[in-house]
Amino acid sequence: MKKLLTLTVGILLLGSCSLATWGDANGRGIFPYWQTGSLWYTLLTFVNTSEETDDVIYIRFWDVHGSWCSDTTADTFSIRQREMLIFSTTPAVPIWYPTTAGYGFTEFRAQGGGFIQAFCVIYYSVTGTGYIVPAYHQDAGF
Secondary structure (H helix, E strand, O other): HHHHHHHHHHHHHHHHHHHHOOHHOEEEEEEEEEOEEOEEEEEEEEOOOOOOOOOOEEEEEEEEEOOEEEEEEHEEEEEHHHHHHEEOOOOOOOOOOOOOOOOOEEEEEEEOOOEEEEEEEEOOOOOEEEEEEEEOOOOOOO
């Protein structure tokens, strides 16, 4: 009984330390605006500039009211060293991120807090023009 109690307490302590949530990521950033629909779409690009370590990226799209408008169960992506991942709000790009709103803001996290560079472009497919949305550190604001 004593061994079982010790094992149970040990597993509970280990389990409480290993639970990582959205807010536990080391690198936290925000794009203050994204847009989709009416021939507009958003491209998000993440580049891992580290020569040695992999990382995990979490992405969430929010509408203007602060409600999630993307699939939060599939918002985790692994990125290897020297790798670039491109996400989009249109199915024409291989990693399509469907959303239920037309515009809002985007939060992203790097679990390891490594050397992840983030870029956002909003593109108008009729004229081939667009504009860049700067990324901000979420805790510093914009």
